[in-house]
Structures are given as structure tokens and as C-alpha cells.
Amino acid sequence: MNAIDIHNPATGERITSIEADDAATVAAKAQRARLAQPAWAALPLAERQACVRRFAAGVQAELDDLAVIMTRETGKPIRMARNELNGLMGRIEFFLGAVAAATATETVHADGGMTEQIEHVPLGVVANISAWNYPWFVGGNVFVPALLTGNAVLYKPSEYATLTGLAIERLMHAAGVPRDVFTAVVGGGQTGQALLEQPIDGLFFTGSHATGARIAQALGPRMVKLQLELGGKDPTYVCEDADPRAAAESLADGAMYNTGQGCCSVERIYVHERIHDAFVAAFVETVRGFRMGDPMDEGTYIGAITRAPQLAVLEGQVADALARGATLQCGGHRRPGPGNGFEPTVLTEVNHSMEIMREESFGPVVGIQKVSGDSEAVALMNDTRYGLTAGVYTPDEARARAVLSQVHAGTTYWNCCDRVSPRLPWSGCRDSGVGLTLSTHGIQTFTRPRAWHLRQP
Ligand code: NAD
Helix, strand or coil, X not given: CXXXXXXXXXXXXXXXXXXXXXXXXXXXXHHHHXXXXXXXXXXXXXXXXXXXXXXXXXXXXCHHHHHHHHHHHHCCCHHHHHHHHHHHHHHHHHHHHHHHHHHCCEEEEEECCEEEEEEEEECCEEXXXXXXXXXXXXXXXXXXXXXXXXXXXXXXXXXXXXXXXXXXXXXXXXXXXXXXXXXXXXXXXXXHHHHHCCCCCEEEEECCHHHHHHHHHHHHHHCCEEEEECCCCCEEEECCCCCHHHHHHHHHHHHHHHHHXXXXXXXXXXXXXXXXXXXXXXXXXXXXXXXXXXCCCCCCCECCCCCCHHHHHXXXXXXXXXXXXXXXXXXXXXXXXXXXXXXXXEXXXXXXXXXXXXXXXXXXXXXXXXXXXXXXXXXXHCXXXXXXXXXXXXXXXHHHHXXXXXXXXXEEEECCCCCCCXXXXXXXXHHHEXXXXXXXXXXXCCEEEEEEEEECC
């Protein structure tokens, strides 16, 4: 085993050191999961539901402490940490309520002596390699429905959310999920690679496109079910008939919430030339009101950048934009002092020659570009390799629908942004990934359909 250090990104301090899994311990965990899975799948659904319900109650009982753990290791502002945990409760409720109908055997044809049925059987042992930015959400989107549908889960939290991952494992076991049915696999990329080498039946990944592509390459020849939820460069278009202030306040929050470290954070804004200046003024005023500081402080809105190397990425994007003629409206620099702080940053007079409009920022940095109308907005929104979410602000629903139907995105927003619902599928197209979580489809995805052809003698 080798140890990984856990740091507080807001202060730079080392919190603790944890033993990481190596190839041998990962293989042992995978073997035990394989042995444990059939008995878990054979339980009545109600018993698996009861375990998940107890898990939710355990999270609820420790919610404040769990929020502190997440804030300390990721730099997420404490209020947002509690919001995430509260939001998780709604997602679990959805899964608990929807799983029976989503996985009930369907009779799709019955004629004379012939019946045809679809049965939803668990995949078996699934690996969940997860991200740090919303560790409870993106993990829970996978491990909750995977467990409910009878799978064993090997859960690898991000190395930047290890303590949260271990808390999840502890609460699962306390809730009655057998030890080998839910197992945390601890470590960074090497541990993730070791997990890929196990005889798993599904790999559910949330993270960057670069890692997702490596995983797809590694698993390709093995025909393992693969889901990849990757990055985005999510655009929004503000039409000339929108209220510039209301749109600006909503979009500033969508761009900067969670310190801009959201896969569906607003990353590019296109504003009709007729309201551009009013929108920019209101946007910058809103952003200037966001308090940056200690994530443990209840009043903090902008916390820390979780991964220190991302600071250089953000600086590089700002420098590139300025060199190509952009205007810096506010921010643009690291926050002085210890820890990974970056000022909320707004750039205007931007264009698609600039990295800021092309590459995922994953920080509190946004570009606002003037457009002449709907067709230019559609062309620019689609000028990306990603396709996670896209939005339009206008009072005119028909116009919003017309624009958004032409945009490549898994999720579309009218007059809202940076929003996820458990009732709707969460998916990306293009380089934002393959497969989906959430909704009834995001329950069935942890099963495979078994086709039954039944002829009565
Ligand atoms: P990352 O790709 O750096 O890491 C993700 C996970 O992969 C971590 O657990 C890491 O340890 C593991 N890993 C790294 N190398 C590996 C390898 N070679 N083999 C196996 N596993 C490996 O991503 P991150 O920094 O944790 O997350 C940020 C990214 O995640 C952003 O791009 C963001 O947009 C994306 N994201 C997407 C969604 C979505 O729903 N689409 C949600 C959250 C985050």
C-alpha cells in the first residue's frame, strides 16, 4: 500500500494521510464483491430499499459533520456543501420511489400460447470512478440505483474527496449494506487503472474528457458496459426581449456557484447586442457582490479551487483572452494568501479564437460575447466539442424551443441554468460523454434486459 495526503485546498494544510489501495488490494476487493453480489441481488427489492432508506437517514443524522468533511477536503463553501447533502435526499427519494416500476418485468406481447417479456437483471459488479466537485451527487447518481437494482459496487472516490468517500462507505455498512457489496477503493489514477483491470460488468465514470477517453480505450476490447459523464463548455444565449438584470443575476449564479466547478456551470454567455451593455453591467455588479473567502464561513460564496494545477489553467485562459483583445471586467487573478483562491472573473469582447470560449474553465471565470441574433447564437453555441447543457433566456417559449432544438446538448434550459433534476435524464453528447444517469432510464442503466420467449405447451 502507499499513502495519499489529503490537503485542505483553502489553506494548503495537510489534513491527514490515508493508505491507498494497490493492485493487490483492488483485486481482492473485486473478488469479494463478485462473491457477495448474487445474495444481494436475490434479496427482495424491499430489503435493498430499506438499506438505502437507512443510509439516507444516516446521512441526514450526520449532515452537518459530513458537510464539514466535504468543505475541508474540497474547498466547497459550507452552505453549498449542506445544499448538496440536502439535495441528495431528494434524489434518493426519487430512486426509492421509482425503482420498482422501472425494473418490473414487462410483458410486451401475449398472443395465443406465446408470451414475450423483458426482465431487468442486474449487471453484476460495477465500478464507479467518481469526481470531487459534487461527490455526493455524482457518486449517488450511480451507487444508489446500482445498489437498488442488485449490483455490487466498487466505488472509487476522487483522491480529492477521499474522506467523503470513506464516510459514504461507513454509512452504507451501518445501514446494513453488506461489506463486500459496497466497497470504497481508495487512491488516485493508478488505483483507478487497477480497478479497470478487474473482471467488472460495468464502469460508470464521472470526470474529465481526457481520463474518460483513456478509460474507453482501456475497456474497449473487453465489451464492458461503459458510461462516461464528462466535461462541458455550457453556453447560454440571452435574447433582446429578456430582462437583462434578471438574466444576469441568474446566470452569474449559474457561472460562479460552487466556485464555477460544476460540469453544468455556465461557461459561455452570448448576449443580443441590443441588451449587451445592460446585461454586462448587471452581471458584473452581481459578481462583485459574491464574497470570496474561507469556505467554512457561512457568508462565503466563492470558495477554493480544489485542484491547485487548475489555477494555472485559469490564469492561462485569462492571459490568452487578454492577448487576443478581450476586456477584463473584474477579477482575473489568484487570490493572495495561502490556499487555491481565484477571483471571480468576467471577460467581455471575447470570441472563439480564445481558449476561454473553447476549453472547459472549471473555475469562476466566464466570457460574455455579443451576438446579432438567433442564428449567430446557435452557430456559436454549437461551435464546441462538448454537448452537456445549453440555455436560452427570453419570455418567448416558442423561440427558446426553436433555438434549443438546434443546439447539441443533453440538457436544455429555458430561463434557468445549472440545474439537475432526478426525474430527468442527465446525459451529454459529443465529448461530454456517453450513457446517462438519473430518471427511470438512469435506474435501468444498471440492469441489462433479458428477453423471454415463452410458449405454453
Ligand atoms: P479526473 O478525470 O481528473 O478524475 C476523475 C476520476 O478518475 C478520479 O477518481 C481519478 O482518480 C480517476 N482517474 C484518473 N486517471 C485515471 C485512470 N487513468 N484510470 C482510471 N481512473 C482514473 O476528473 P476530476 O478532476 O475529478 O473531475 C472534473 C471533471 O469532471 C470536469 O471535466 C467536469 O466537467 C467533469 N464532471 C462531469 C460531470 C457530468 O455529469 N458530466 C459531473 C461532474 C464532473
